[in-house]
Amino acid sequence: MAPSYPTTNVIYAMVLAIVLQLVPIQGTLFHWKPNFILLVVIVLIINYPHKYGLGFAALMGLLADGIFGTTLGHFMFVFTLCGGILELLSRWTHYFELSYRIVAVFLVTLFAAFTQTLVANMQGISVPLDYLPGMTIISALLLPFIERFIGRKHETQ
Amino acid sequence: MYSPLFRRILTLALIAAVLMIVDRSTTWFQPVRVIFDYLERPLYWVTNIPASIKEWGEVHLVTRDQLIEENRRLQQERLIYRGRLQRMSELASENLRLLQLLNASELLVDRILVTQVIGVSPTPQRHTVTIDRGSEDGAYVGQPLLDSEGLMGQLVRVFDHHSVALLITDASHALPVKVLRNGVRSIAEGIADYNLLSLRYVSPTADIKLGDQLLSSGLGGRFPAGYPVGRVSSIEKEPGSVFMNVQVDPFALLDRSTHLLLVFTSDSNAASEAE
Numbered sequence: 001m002a003p004s005y006p007t008t009n010v011i012y013a014m015v016l017a018i019v020l021q022l023v024p025i026q027g028t029l030f031h032w033k034p035n036f037i038l039l040v041v042i043v044l045i046i047n048y049p050h051k052y053g054l055g056f057a058a059l060m061g062l063l064a065d066g067i068f069g070t071t072l073g074h075f076m077f078v079f080t081l082c083g084g085i086l087e088l089l090s091r092w093t094h095y096f097e098l099s100y101r102i103v104a105v106f107l108v109t110l111f112a113a114f115t116q117t118l119v120a121n122m123q124g125i126s127v128p129l130d131y132l133p134g135m136t137i138i139s140a141l142l143l144p145f146i147e148r149f150i151g152r153k154h155e156t157q
Numbered sequence: 158m159y160s161p162l163f164r165r166i167l168t169l170a171l172i173a174a175v176l177m178i179v180d181r182s183t184t185w186f187q188p189v190r191v192i193f194d195y196l197e198r199p200l201y202w203v204t205n206i207p208a209s210i211k212e213w214g215e216v217h218l219v220t221r222d223q224l225i226e227e228n229r230r231l232q233q234e235r236l237i238y239r240g241r242l243q244r245m246s247e248l249a250s251e252n253l254r255l256l257q258l259l260n261a262s263e264l265l266v267d268r269i270l271v272t273q274v275i276g277v278s279p280t281p282q283r284h285t286v287t288i289d290r291g292s293e294d295g296a297y298v299g300q301p302l303l304d305s306e307g308l309m310g311q312l313v314r315v316f317d318h319h320s321v322a323l324l325i326t327d328a329s330h331a332l333p334v335k336v337l338r339n340g341v342r343s344i345a346e347g348i349a350d351y352n353l354l355s356l357r358y359v360s361p362t363a364d365i366k367l368g369d370q371l372l373s374s375g376l377g378g379r380f381p382a383g384y385p386v387g388r389v390s391s392i393e394k395e396p397g398s399v400f401m402n403v404q405v406d407p408f409a410l411l412d413r414s415t416h417l418l419l420v421f422t423s424d425s426n427a428a429s430e431a432e
Binding site (some may be wrong): 024 | 163165169178180190201274285321348349412
């Protein structure tokens with residue numbers, strides 16, 4: 001039977017992600033800040049595909065819209081597409097080694113960033129693309145730390 | 158025909174698209190935003206702990222020598238500014254005399270209120286800051302916000318004890334400006350870059366030069382006239398284009414300033430006095 005992940009730990013992880021997202025960063029570093037909420041969603045879907053999937057991703061996207069102050073549905077759309085891709089590939093990504101998982105997260109966050117920019121452009125908001133590769137690389141490199149945090153939480157249950 | 162997963166993706170994506178359209182074209186979700194803003198407020202307190210520790214350290218962990226040095230520097234600055242102020246007061250009285258000669262109405266002095274940034278937008282798409290002043294302090298939607306260097310933005314959402322301000326570099330923001338040198342008017346738009354503004358619809362024959370200083374023109378009635386906005390940093394005349402591409406470096410330290418000034422414009426002062 002697939003291991004389930006306690007709801008309280010999801011709440012802890014999400015609260016931490018929201019706090020990290022809201023921490024003010026000055027200067028150009030601001031553009032390199034990863035989307036921590038998306039990262040937590042990706043990690044949960046990759047590691048617990050039987051419990052977390054498309055619906056969870058869409059719900060978290062809606063939550064992100066509320067927190068980021070973006071148009072409601074903006075991040076829901078992005079998270080839905082990312083959740084869909086991850087759910088589709090979950091039978092493989094679940095068994096990936098760390099290095100492959102990092103590549104998978106890089107590709108998904110890059111896709112998310114482009115989709116987000118596209119949706120923003122459709123709303124008349126121009127977003128510079130210069131920082132996207134850097135931001136997605138940082139997101140991918142954070143994967144081991146997020147998995148470690150979530151894994152640790154899992155072990156304590 | 159389609160797999161269940163594809164149908165679910167399509168359904169949720171459609172729901173998201175409908176939500177976007179409804180949110181963009183109506184104010185139905187405004188109460189939801191208010192709830193989110195109130196829920197975020199304690200989180201801002203948590204996220205500001207590192208900044209508060211740094212500020213505490215800067216105040217309490219200084220040596221006597223550093224304080225003496227700072228005091229000496231401040232005294233020198235005070236002397237310089239007092240000298241400039243004398244010149245300014247002479248110019249102000251001269252300006253007033255000229256306005257009286259022209260039968261113009263007397264310029265009212267704007268009232269200001271010091272405020273502090275308690276949060277910034279968590280996403281690069283939106284350039285907003287959250288400040289620790291709200292309607293209880295007299296803040297109102299549309300109120301201009303400055304830092305020590307120049308114009309920063311305006312309040313777009315006001316709550317009891319905090320407010321959200323849209324910065325002039327946000328991609329949805331436009332600000333009427335004029336060139337200090339000759340009064341040429343234009344509109345400075347944000348392009349989602351903290352260090353750049355773009356001037357809109359500038360004719361190739363317009364008298365705008367590199368290094369020209371831009372001030373708020375006061376047109377539109379939202380921002381008071383005369384506040385520094387930025388300096389022209391590049392002018393490109395694109396062949397085939399009807400307009401010039403003019404970029405401006407904003408004076409305000411939009412991604413760094415933490416202590417800001419809320420401006421109560423002459424109109425709002427008059428309204429509050431009338432009340």
